Amino acid sequence: MTSPGNPRLRAVEAFPVEHEGQRCIALRDPAGFTDQIAVLPGPLLDLVSLFDGEHPLEAIQEIVRRRHGQAPSLEQIRDLAERLDDAGFLDSARFEARRRATEDAFRKSPIRPAAHAGGAYAGQADALRAQIAGFFAHPDGPRAGTTPSPAVETPLAGLIAPHIDFHRGGPTYGWAYQDLLERVDADLFVILGTCHAGMADPFAVTLKPYDTPLGAVAVDRDFYEALHARTGQDLLASEPAHRSEHSIEFQAVMLQAVLGPRRPFTILPVLASYLHEAVWLGTEPEADPRVPRFLDGLRETIAASGRRVCVIAGVDLAHVGPRFGDATPNSEASLAAVERADRAMLESVLAVDARGFYDQVAADQDARRICGLSPIHALLRVLPAAPGRLLQYRQWPDPEGAVTFCAVGFP
Secondary structure (H helix, E strand, O other): OOOOOOOEEOOOEEEEEEEOOEEEEEEEOOOOOOOOOEEEEHHHHHHHOOOEOOOOHHHHHHHHHHHHOOOOOHHHHHHHHHHHHHHOOEOOHHHHHHHHHHHHHHHHOOOEOOOOEOOOEOOOHHHHHHHHHHHHHOOOOOOOOOOOOOOOOOOOOEEEEOOOOHHHHHHHHHHHHHHHHHHOOOOEEEEEEEOOOOOOOOEEEOOOOEOOOOOOEOEOHHHHHHHHHHHOOOOOOOHHHHOOOHHHHHHHHHHHHHOOOOOOOEEEEEEEOOHHHHHHHOOOOOOOOHHHHHHHHHHHHHHHHOOOEEEEEEOOOOEEOHHHOOOOOOOHHHHHHHHHHHHHHHHHHHOOOHHHHHHHHHHOOOOOOOOOHHHHHHHHHHOOOOOOEEEEEEEEOOOOOEEEEEEEEEO
16 A cells, blocks of 8 residues: 555556547456456556556656657646546555445445346346357357266266356357266355466355355355365465456356256365465465465365265466557457467366476466366365366457467366
């Protein structure tokens, strides 16, 4: 946090946009403390880049004057800082009060609200059922409807499903959850989700039921207590990270839609954020002692529970193109190269090789920005060694910002 005279921009997401015929950079908050978007044309971006907490307003004005031969007045710079602070983009006392109030309200809530209902997926029950049924019947879907086939000999122990918006990833959700319907005998699902905004702890659980338009999904408190006893960690310390994160919410919605009408089940929602940090710092994937303690504890708790447990990782793969920081738009050739790299990485995933998965991602410093590193690694660490099966691999091929994702089932 900085003084009012030394503005500091928070760690927010920046992405290119075109506004009124001009190329700009837009800022938004992946943590959801503000739903506003700040659009900055080039000269304004240059100015805001100096909001680093180290420069007082006078120094910012002088730097801009040296760079461009002229500069806004101190009053104009102060007004810009005030407006960004009002919107929740600055690290300030005002933002800290906003953050505390938002997180306190979440902690007091008896339920985790359906934060993305009516946006990323249909918000009304009948419309949502129809939307999800369409995933299975889609020409790119499993074409098997929502009626499960007879159980097979190898029940599903783990599943990788997308967390991309339903309208873009629907058929791949269909493939993932058709495999679940056909093979799962579990009544407890440990859902590992990406924490897009990052958090102070490598893992965060919430005990609040996950609400959906189809009814709330209950959290298994007995399993949580057993896990907590084994790990010896405060798994609720970063609980507010669940507040607006979609990676677990989408899996809760899918489970409630496809399994809820058939039999009761519970979940343990776990957000994870540790492997990106290891890649950035060039450290071992489990250098933080809290990571192996949790992963070993989860595996042991599953084994000792006597429960039928399935572990689901809600993840996406590559994020490439100018919207994500690349210099050039995506092309057919570049996306073919991304697919080759993704599929090579997935060989380690299918082999349940957590170390090999990390080494492949670390080799190029996560150049494709895999949005699911921690949940995938955690899944591979706790599953039995039986190889997985790639059910579907897909790309959303936007020239400005392409996303890749997949469905994988593990016996």
